[in-house]
Amino acid sequence: MKSFKVLEFNEPLGEVDEQTPQPTGTQVLIRVKAAGVCHSDLHIWEGGYELGHGRKKLSLKDRGITLPRTMGHETVGEVIAFGPDAEQEAGGVKIGDIALAYPWIGCGKCAVCLTGDENLCLAPRCLGVHCDGGYSDHLLVPHPRYLIDLKGMDPVIAAPYACSGVTTYSALKKIESDLGNPIVIFGAGGLGLMALELLKAMGGKGAIVVDIDAKKREAAIKAGALAAVDGNAPDALAQLSQAAGQPILSVIDLVGTPSTTQLGFDVLSKGGKLIMVGLFGGGATWALPLIAMKALTIQGSYVGNLRETKELLELVRTKKVQPIPTTPMPLAKANAALNDLKDGKLVGRAILTPA
Template identity: 80%
Template sequence: MKSFKVTDFNAPLTEVDEPTPQPFGKQVLIKVKAAGVCHSDLHIWEGGYDLGHGRKPLSLKDRGVSLPRTMGHESAGEIVAFGPEVTEVEKGGLKVGDVALVYPWIGCGTCATCLAGDENMCLKPASLGVYCDGGYADHMTVPHPRHLIDLKGLDPVTTAPYACSGVTTYSALKKVEKDFDSPIVIFGAGGLGLMALSLLKAMGGKGAIVVDIDARKREAALAAGALAAVDGKAPDALEQLAKAAGEPIRAVIDLVGNPATAQLGFDCLTKGGKLVMVGLFGGGAPWALPLIPIKAVTIQGSYVGNLRETKELLDLVRTKHIPSIPVTPMPLAKANDALHELQKGQLVGRAVLTP
């Protein structure tokens, strides 16, 4: 089995050849057909998050991310073998040869949070590609067949990003669904932003104004159906947002998550509005504290999504025939190149490794 592993933070990925694992217990072995390269992978690769205000960066090593680690949490592949303890009921109709999306946001499986179906919020995460090996490989093991969703003919290359960028944006959109009768504002026109535009339309939303500092990405957002695209660095960005909306802005989704986007997102909201923070770019909160109660604004974090939401999302993709976001297929051997291109902001849409 060939894989590309983080063997040291901020160092090139290491190509590793080792025996293909055999599934034991409830595990499932899949042959990887697609592995999306996500912005979160950059943080894993770099080893942490910038917390701003001169604070010590949040270390992933201190949070239990051990090396070496095979990244890749947006994975889809063909089922090769089931572990000996997997029952027919647990397979849920899946069989060898089926192509499935891997749900990666796995928890301990036994706590109240996991049992309630919110494994992504477990305090003892075992997320694939983060705490356990993921899809930057030609094979990977999945702990249990319940974490596999049959693609039923969907293209694994264009569908793989739904495991993170897709369910992340879907879950964030659901948090502002009551405001879909008005334009919402979305910060970031990368893979998540373009995904959000497609999903918003399928979910019945009026539309979104997209903010991005990259002209190419603003053009991509307009091509994907954005009502307007605003340069976040423009001196009159706030006025442009108000004019484009034509009414009070009640909902903002920040897919970037830096002080500038958080501030502009907060400022453009009307009283009683909601700011959903998704992006992990880093930095410290910029808001003047008295204005939070004065504006009665809700600031809510949104972290990926649960398995139920992922299944809902794939059903939505099938029934609404949602067009895929732009993807750039790259061979597994180009994993380092894909990360560098993403780091430099050179990708429109999503790079997807194809072992």
């Protein structure tokens, strides 16, 4: 089995050849067909997150992320073997099926997991984060229930639904009652373009997209954005208000920098909601009295649960959601894909294709 692993934080991924594992217990072995390269992988690769305001960097090592680690949480693969306790529980997947691996796995036993929100578990076992993921030609999935049959969907197109797809879908669900009005989305990368497509499928009126990259703003307009605004423009706030033509009640920040959160906060009308998704890093600069005076809600949204992932794939099938731009790359180009993402050269998603 060939994998590209984080051997040391901030160092190039190492190519590792090892024995292909055999599934035990309820595990399922898949042969990887596609693995998305996500911005979250950059934080894992770099070893942490900037918290701003002079705070110590949030260390992934201190949070239990051990090395070596094979990243990759947007993975599609062919089911090739079941552990002895998994065959009887295979349920919806069988040998030869092409399936999306749900990565946001919890302990499976706590109250949070038992309600179906494994993505919020305090003892996570997430694929590509706490356990090895899809930057490999094979992947062990702990239980068949985490595999969703793609029913003919292209693996390269489907892989991003495991993260950028369900992340944006879950964020949009949190403002579902306001989708009949223009919303504001910060970021026109893979997440932003995915959000625009899902917004249309969910019957939303549309979104005004904010991005400092002209090419990404152009991509957002092509994807159906109502307007695209340069976040660095001195009159960005006025442009957003003019483009909306009415009070703005919902903002989704897929970037997560001090400047995006501040502009998102400022543009909201009374009773508005700011959904924080992006993990770029830094600290907030909001005027605290205005949170109460404007009765604002600031809510975090972290990926999505298994139920939402299944809902998302059904939405994609029934509404014929257009895929985001993807750039297939051989597994051997894993380091190049990460560097392209870090340098802002990618529009949409790079997808590693081992097979």
